[in-house]
Structures are given as C-alpha cells and as structure tokens.
Amino acid sequence: MSSDPLVLGQVVGDVLDPFARSVPLRILYKSKPVINGSEFRPSAVASKPRVDVGGEDLRISYTLVMVDPDAPNPSNPTLREYLHWLVTDIPATTDANFGQEIVCYEGPQPRAGIHRMVFVLFQQLGRDTVFAPSVRHNFSTRNFARQNNLGLPVAAAFFNCQRESGSGGRRIRN
Amino acid sequence: MWSSNKESSGSGGGSGSGGGSSSRSSSSREVCSSSNSFLFSKAPNRRTMEEVWKDINYTTKLHDQERSNSRLPINLSSSSSSSCNTTPYAGLRLRGMILQDFLAGPLNQPISKPTQLGPPLASIPPTVLSLRSSLEFNFDARSHQDINAQEASTTSTVTATASPVSSIHLFSFCPNKRMPESPQGAIGGEGSNKRMIRNRESAARSRARKQAYTNGLELEVAHLLQENAKLKKQHDELCLAMTAQIPTKNTLRRSSSSPF
Numbered sequence: 001m002s003s004d005p006l007v008l009g010q011v012v013g014d015v016l017d018p019f020a021r022s023v024p025l026r027i028l029y030k031s032k033p034v035i036n037g038s039e040f041r042p043s044a045v046a047s048k049p050r051v052d053v054g055g056e057d058l059r060i061s062y063t064l065v066m067v068d069p070d071a072p073n074p075s076n077p078t079l080r081e082y083l084h085w086l087v088t089d090i091p092a093t094t095d096a097n098f099g100q101e102i103v104c105y106e107g108p109q110p111r112a113g114i115h116r117m118v119f120v121l122f123q124q125l126g127r128d129t130v131f132a133p134s135v136r137h138n139f140s141t142r143n144f145a146r147q148n149n150l151g152l153p154v155a156a157a158f159f160n161c162q163r164e165s166g167s168g169g170r171r172i173r174n
Numbered sequence: 175m176w177s178s179n180k181e182s183s184g185s186g187g188g189s190g191s192g193g194g195s196s197s198r199s200s201s202s203r204e205v206c207s208s209s210n211s212f213l214f215s216k217a218p219n220r221r222t223m224e225e226v227w228k229d230i231n232y233t234t235k236l237h238d239q240e241r242s243n244s245r246l247p248i249n250l251s252s253s254s255s256s257s258c259n260t261t262p263y264a265g266l267r268l269r270g271m272i273l274q275d276f277l278a279g280p281l282n283q284p285i286s287k288p289t290q291l292g293p294p295l296a297s298i299p300p301t302v303l304s305l306r307s308s309l310e311f312n313f314d315a316r317s318h319q320d321i322n323a324q325e326a327s328t329t330s331t332v333t334a335t336a337s338p339v340s341s342i343h344l345f346s347f348c349p350n351k352r353m354p355e356s357p358q359g360a361i362g363g364e365g366s367n368k369r370m371i372r373n374r375e376s377a378a379r380s381r382a383r384k385q386a387y388t389n390g391l392e393l394e395v396a397h398l399l400q401e402n403a404k405l406k407k408q409h410d411e412l413c414l415a416m417t418a419q420i421p422t423k424n425t426l427r428r429s430s431s432s433p434f
Binding site: 009036114 | 372376382383385387389390391392393394
C-alpha cells in the first residue's frame with residue numbers, strides 16, 4: 001500500500017492520475033501550512049492562501065487549480081468537482097499573486113460531511129494558453145488539463161474541511 | 175463479489191468440507207463451500223450470481239402460488255440430498271417462508287417468534303444456503319436440531335453466538351463481506367441494504383482519511399527533520415567560518431593617509 005497521502009486519501013483516483021512531484025508547492029493559510037490530510041475549518045480558509053511555487057526558470061508558467069471533489073456531500077458527490085479557484089500564468093519561483101486569477105477564490109462552505117479540498121499545480125506550455133470554464137460545479141480537472149494541454153500535474157496537496165460546527169461528518173440533527 | 179465467491183467455493187467444494195470450511199476467513203464463504211459439498215456433490219458450481227438471483231425470483235413466484243399448501247416440516251438432512259437433484263425448490267421450502275419473506279419480515283410482517291424465521295431460506299437454491307445456514311446458526315437452535323447438528327459440523331468455524339438475536343441484527347450479521355446487489359424490486363430490505371452500503375463506504379472513507387492524515391504528518395516530520403539537520407549544519411559551518419575570521423579583524427593595516 002502506498003504511503004503517499006494523496007493516494008491514501010483517494011485524491012489520486014478521484015481527481016488526478018498518478019504523477020510525480022517535480023515542483024515544490026507550499027500553501028499557507030495565515031502562516032499555517034497546508035499538510036496533506038490536515039483539517040481546516042471554513043473560517044480559517046475564508047480568504048485566499050499564499051501559494052509559493054518553486055521551480056527554477058522564471059519563464060515557465062504554472063496553473064493552480066483548487067477543487068472540491070466531494071461537493072455537495074462525500075457520500076453523494078453529484079457536483080464533483082466544484083471549482084474554488086483558478087490562477088494561471090504563475091511564474092516559477094514566485095507566488096500566486098503574480099498570476100492571473102481567472103476564477104476568483106471562493107472559500108469552502110461545506111454543508112454535509114468532510115470534504116477534501118485539492119490544490120493541483122500544472123505546468124503551462126506558454127502564457128495565456130489556459131481558459132476558464134463557465135460554471136464552477138461539475139468541473140473535471142482531468143478534462144481541463146487535457147483541453148488546455150497541461151499534461152500531468154507537477155504538484156498537488158489537499159486538506160479536509162467540514163462545516164464550522166461539524167463533528168466529524170455526522171448528520172445534522174434537526 | 176458473489177460470483178467470484180461462487181467460483182472459489184465451487185473449486186473448494188469438491189475438495190472436502192472440513193478443510194474447506196476451516197481455511198476460509200469469511201463465514202459466509204466457508205459455509206457456502208461446506209454446505210455445497212455436504213448437501214450435493216456435483217451441484218452447479220459455476221452458477222453466476224445472476225442465475226442465483228433469478229432462481230430466487232422464481233421461487234418467489236412459486237411460493238406465492240403454493241403458500242397455503244406448504245406447511246411441511248422438513249427434515250433437511252433427508253430431503254435435501256434427494257430433493258436438490260430433482261426439485262430444488264419444493265423440497266427445501268420450510269414453513270412456507272423463503273428468503274424474501276424473511277428479509278421483508280422486519281419491515282412488513284410482524285414476526286412473533288424468532289424460531290419462525292429459522293428455516294426461512296429453504297426454497298433458495300442450494301448455493302445460497304450459506305446465507306440461511308449462517309442465519310440459522312444464530313437462532314435458538316431448539317427446533318432445528320437435526321439441521322443445526324448437520325450444519326454445526328460443517329460450520330464449526332462460524333463465529334456465531336447461540337443467543338437469540340433480533341432478526342434485524344441477523345440480517346446485518348449474515349453477510350460478513352459486502353452484500354450482493356439486490357434484484358429489482360424483489361427484496362423489501364433493500365432500503366437498509368443501501369444504508370449499510372453507504373455506511374460502509376463512509377467508514378472506508380473515514381479510515382482512508384485517518385491514514386492519509388497520519389502519513390501526511392509523518393512525511394512532514396521527516397521533511398522538517400531533514401531541513402532542521404541541514405540548517406544546523408549550515409549554522410555550524412557559518413560559526414566556524416566566523417571564528418576563523420575574527421583574529422584577522424584586529425590586525426592593523428596600512429592604508430593611504432592624507433598628506434597633511
């Protein structure tokens with residue numbers, strides 16, 4: 001059994017195809033780094049994080065995608081995946097502020113269950129080659145990558161998010 | 175899941191009941207193989223799950239027609255071997271109940287005594303007797319001594335308690351692994367079946383989440399330790415370089431001075 005949290009958390013499978021990490025990616029919500037599988041409540045992730053992208057060549061551009069594959073409910077993900085953020089043309093060695101935010105950041109607001117929020121980093125072939133979808137729901141990272149010639153991801157991370165007053169994915173008693 | 179179950183039990187069925195039953199981990203599988211070998215030697219080993227469920231549907235129709243006539247107390251040991259080869263359905267019907275009725279029992283029919291449910295699955299084709307026997311083993315065995323004696327020898331490794339349990343509990347205990355998909359509209363217990371599947375998926379997700387979290391933490395710890403070691407090394411080197419340079423700082427040097 002693989003020990004990669006992305007595989008164990010079924011991110012590779014539900015959202016991504018197996019890939020090899022080649023670019024360092026650091027995501028920080030108010031100086032708290034995102035560790036794979038850690039938990040953040042909606043209040044902590046309401047505003048966009050700081051995303052530091054590694055790499056060496058400033059000329060290479062990256063695209064960052066943030067999706068929720070468990071929308072609206074992990075047991076019944078009919079809206080898989082829900083696009084929360086899409087930033088393109090991020091130069092290597094910089095952060096997401098230097099890119100183009102073509103789908104603005106929307107903080108997660110899960111209603112039911114514990115959702116995985118996945119960040120994916122792709123390397124672009126050139127600048128201005130990536131286009132935004134019309135709607136956020138039923139997004140497909142795989143198709144998006146294929147349509148925009150992004151290939152396999154170069155980095156990914158995920159965290160878990162449940163509603164503010166949630167207690168581990170249990171149903172709300174009314 | 176079930177069809178692979180069939181094939182494994184089919185291959186193990188001929189090899190001997192005792193060995194087959196004790197080596198399996200899941201009780202339903204071992205009972206299936208043991209009951210297979212016990213009750214009929216060359217029975218349909220290669221039956222697919224679809225055929226089995228078709229038979230159940232068929233027996234539902236049969237049973238509905240002959241319900242009033244079928245109050246036969248069956249001695250399974252004598253009738254099974256003979257009946258299974260000829261009329262597998264009629265001979266194995268016990269007390270007018272079949273699987274569907276039993277499963278529908280908790281929801282539709284008020285069942286007075288647990289023993290009534292005891293021989294419910296008799297009309298099911300023999301390959302599904304695994305369900306029945308594991309269910310039956312859970313009941314108070316007072317009224318089914320021959321059956322249980324027979325079953326007990328073959329299901330010795332079934333870890334069932336002898337205390338009487340509620341039918342719903344049995345229904346959930348019966349298949350240790352995932353239940354097969356129910357046929358369309360045949361079973362009243364489908365609702366709780368789906369719930370069980372959903373619950374299992376949720377539990378699996380929870381386990382995966384937990385494991386992913388601990389692995390993520392371990393990786394982070396390893397990464398941080400590495401970084402820490404690297405930084406310490408760098409720090410030591412810098413300190414060394416600094417102490418090596420300090421003596422040279424205090425030496426006087428000639429530099430150009432002004433003419434006056």
